[in-house]
Amino acid sequence: xxxxxxxxxxxxxxxxxxxxxxxxxxxxxxxxxxxxxxxxxxxxxxxxxxxxxxxxxxxxxxxxxxxxxxxxxxxxxxxxxxxxxxxxxxxxxxxxxxxxxxxxxxxxxxxxxxxxxxxxxxxxxxxxxxxxxxxxxxxxxxxxxxxxxxxxxxxxxxxxxxxxxxxxxxxxxxxxxxxxxxxxxxxxxxxxxxxxxxxxxxxxxxxxxxxxxxxxxxxxxxxxxxxxxxxxxxxxxxxxxxxxxxxxxxxxxxxxxxxxxxxxxxxxxxxxxxxxxxxxxxxxxxxxxxxxxxxxxxxxxxxxxxxxxxxxxxxxxxxxxxxxxx
Amino acid sequence: xxxxxxxxxxxxxxxxxxxxxxxxxxxxxxxxxxxxxxxxxxxxxxxxxxxxxxxxxxxxxxxxxxxxxxxxxxxxxxxxxxxxxxxxxxxxxxxxxxxxxxxxxxxxxxxxxxxxxxxxxxxxxxxxxxxxxxxxxxxxxxxxxxxxxxxxxxxxxxxxxxxxxxxxxxxxxxxxxxxxxxxxxxxxxxxxxxxxxxxxxxxxxxxxxxxxxxxxxxxxxxxxxxxxxxxxxxxxxxxxxxxxxxxxxxxxxxxxxxxxxxxxxxxxxxxxxxxxxxxxxxxxxxxxxxxxxxxxxxxxxxxxxxxxxxxxxxxxxxxxxxxxxx
Numbered sequence: 001x002x003x004x005x006x007x008x009x010x011x012x013x014x015x016x017x018x019x020x021x022x023x024x025x026x027x028x029x030x031x032x033x034x035x036x037x038x039x040x041x042x043x044x045x046x047x048x049x050x051x052x053x054x055x056x057x058x059x060x061x062x063x064x065x066x067x068x069x070x071x072x073x074x075x076x077x078x079x080x081x082x083x084x085x086x087x088x089x090x091x092x093x094x095x096x097x098x099x100x101x102x103x104x105x106x107x108x109x110x111x112x113x114x115x116x117x118x119x120x121x122x123x124x125x126x127x128x129x130x131x132x133x134x135x136x137x138x139x140x141x142x143x144x145x146x147x148x149x150x151x152x153x154x155x156x157x158x159x160x161x162x163x164x165x166x167x168x169x170x171x172x173x174x175x176x177x178x179x180x181x182x183x184x185x186x187x188x189x190x191x192x193x194x195x196x197x198x199x200x201x202x203x204x205x206x207x208x209x210x211x212x213x214x215x216x217x218x219x220x221x222x223x224x225x226x227x228x229x230x231x232x233x234x235x236x237x238x239x240x241x242x243x244x245x246x247x248x249x250x251x252x253x254x255x256x257x258x259x260x261x262x263x264x265x266x267x268x269x270x271x272x273x274x275x276x277x278x279x280x281x282x283x284x285x286x287x288x289x290x291x292x293x294x295x296x297x298x299x300x301x302x303x304x305x306x307x308x309x310x311x312x313x314x315x316x317x318x319x320x321x322x323x324x325x326x
Numbered sequence: 327x328x329x330x331x332x333x334x335x336x337x338x339x340x341x342x343x344x345x346x347x348x349x350x351x352x353x354x355x356x357x358x359x360x361x362x363x364x365x366x367x368x369x370x371x372x373x374x375x376x377x378x379x380x381x382x383x384x385x386x387x388x389x390x391x392x393x394x395x396x397x398x399x400x401x402x403x404x405x406x407x408x409x410x411x412x413x414x415x416x417x418x419x420x421x422x423x424x425x426x427x428x429x430x431x432x433x434x435x436x437x438x439x440x441x442x443x444x445x446x447x448x449x450x451x452x453x454x455x456x457x458x459x460x461x462x463x464x465x466x467x468x469x470x471x472x473x474x475x476x477x478x479x480x481x482x483x484x485x486x487x488x489x490x491x492x493x494x495x496x497x498x499x500x501x502x503x504x505x506x507x508x509x510x511x512x513x514x515x516x517x518x519x520x521x522x523x524x525x526x527x528x529x530x531x532x533x534x535x536x537x538x539x540x541x542x543x544x545x546x547x548x549x550x551x552x553x554x555x556x557x558x559x560x561x562x563x564x565x566x567x568x569x570x571x572x573x574x575x576x577x578x579x580x581x582x583x584x585x586x587x588x589x590x591x592x593x594x595x596x597x598x599x600x601x602x603x604x605x606x607x608x609x610x611x612x613x614x615x616x617x618x619x620x621x622x623x624x625x626x627x628x629x630x631x632x633x634x635x636x637x638x639x640x641x642x643x644x645x646x647x648x649x650x651x652x
Contacts, residue, residue: 027401028368042354047453075353086458127373132412
């Protein structure tokens with residue numbers, strides 16, 4: 001069973017990488033890191049009912065389990081190369097297992113293919129639905145983006161729009177709120193289920209950003225990590241937060257702001273650059289299709305403060321998602 | 327929570343590897359593969375109730391989750407370097423979570439330390455107890471041991487003794503069979519809970535074995551993989567199977583043979599070498615403390631056949647464990 005499942009994904013993903021000296025099928029894969037490159041590695045797990053709703057389509061689960069990991073590589077400015085997949089699946093009927101595998105493989109491969117990512121190892125086990133993916137990418141030595149490195153005076157920017165994924169989850173959990181089929185609703189749910197790791201943006205930011213992190217737990221929490229590791233504070237303006245028209249069309253300003261500040265799962269990049277570079281960076285990221293919006297600046301001190309349009313300071317109650325909070 | 331747990335393990339494992347350019351704490355780790363080495367990577371998952379009994383001690387779970395992965399590196403002849411850990415833990419009380427974490431970290435570190443293995447990344451999530459570990463090791467280009475490569479006439483050998491882990495599991499599942507405290511019982515359970523990856527043996531076999539695999543699913547299944555990938559068959563003699571005195575002391579010959587042939591979880595190495603090299607290899611592996619026993623030979627054809635002491639051919643009913651069998 002193990003080999004058929006993993007093979008199913010492998011045959012739909014990159015085959016022709018010459019840095020894969022021995023692929024799936026032995027006790028381990030044998031890989032060659034290109035000369036003069038460092039290896040960036042990360043692992044992330046998705047658990048059914050915690051990281052995605054129970055009735056999520058298998059193809060969306062396949063996509064997302066890879067996307068959240070590629071997002072970690074994007075945040076480092078690394079170029080993806082290889083992945084390992086550990087999939088734990090409940091025992092059900094052969095038909096439903098096969099349907100899950102087909103869908104999962106399709107979604108995983110749809111995201112893997114354009115990045116020439118090769119699946120080089122895997123393990124399938126039976127148990128409650130849990131997916132761990134480990135990803136490996138390349139980055140020139142000393143060029144990786146880091147959380148530490150933000151400097152006082154830096155401008156804080158984010159790619160894309162914020163809050164969409166959390167709003168999409170809210171709509172799934174409150175089905176009567178907006179009718180299924182509403183294009184704005186479907187857009188927000190798509191943003192939840194099919195996040196786009198900002199890989200090209202990460203590479204473009206390599207020589208330009210002082211600090212970078214992807215937004216998985218929510219802007220406040222993740223920008224908070226940049227601040228903590230850089231020994232600085234940040235002030236952001238809630239009026240500047242980029243929000244999609246879908247989000248603003250279906251939610252009032254307060255809800256939209258809360259989703260944008262504290263909602264997780266957007267997988268946009270939050271980064272800081274010296275003021276003199278902002279225009280160039282924005283032009284480059286606009287060319288890459290995701291855009292970048294300035295939302296605040298790095299200041300002395302610690303922690304993240306949010307200024308309201310009336311000039312008052314917001315004390316947000318939620319500090320982003322904590323999947324492991326007891 | 328995530329960082330405290332992973333930190334707990336990190337602080338007990340290797341810190342001073344200069345090939346770890348950036349460790350835990352950012353979106354990804356940054357690693358440097360030594361020049362002229364290939365990277366061997368593998369991932370394996372343990373699920374509570376499937377891969378270990380529900381009341382297994384946390385320290386044993388920590389040890390075993392690393393051991394089964396290091397065993398994959400051993401089977402390739404690779405030297406371990408780095409690991410990633412994805413741990414999914416049920417939400418329970420703070421005290422019992424902390425106790426689990428402490429124990430898990432201790433067991434993981436006990437095995438990691440002597441190999442100077444560094445934990446370079448991790449993710450902790452809440453859900454049913456599931457552990458995925460990805461390991462990375464180094465091997466000189468072209469020198470890795472493979473499953474494919476067994477040649478007709480090769481001698482088949484195994485390290486250590488076989489069947490202990492399966493017998494240990496049997497004793498846990500049939501508590502009245504042997505009294506707790508019996509030294510033989512405790513030995514077999516220790517073999518189940520604390521398998522020893524044969525890393526030094528794997529390195530020693532690098533230039534000598536034609537094919538190698540670790541025994542995770544049972545001798546018949548795993549030697550079957552060598553045969554399938556090498557396009558050969560194998561004949562083994564059941565009388566030659568190395569069995570521990572604990573196993574032979576507590577079980578009759580038929581049961582002991584069945585455990586040795588089909589029991590999983592031994593994590594010994596099964597390998598083939600040309601007949602001319604057998605004595606040298608056995609001397610070397612004896613020096614490394616695990617020993618190696620010849621159990622049969624590679625023949626033309628396909629599949630694994632087992633000869634009984636009376637000269638008849640056994641048709642084993644079980645083909646090793648299949649954790650994923652529907």
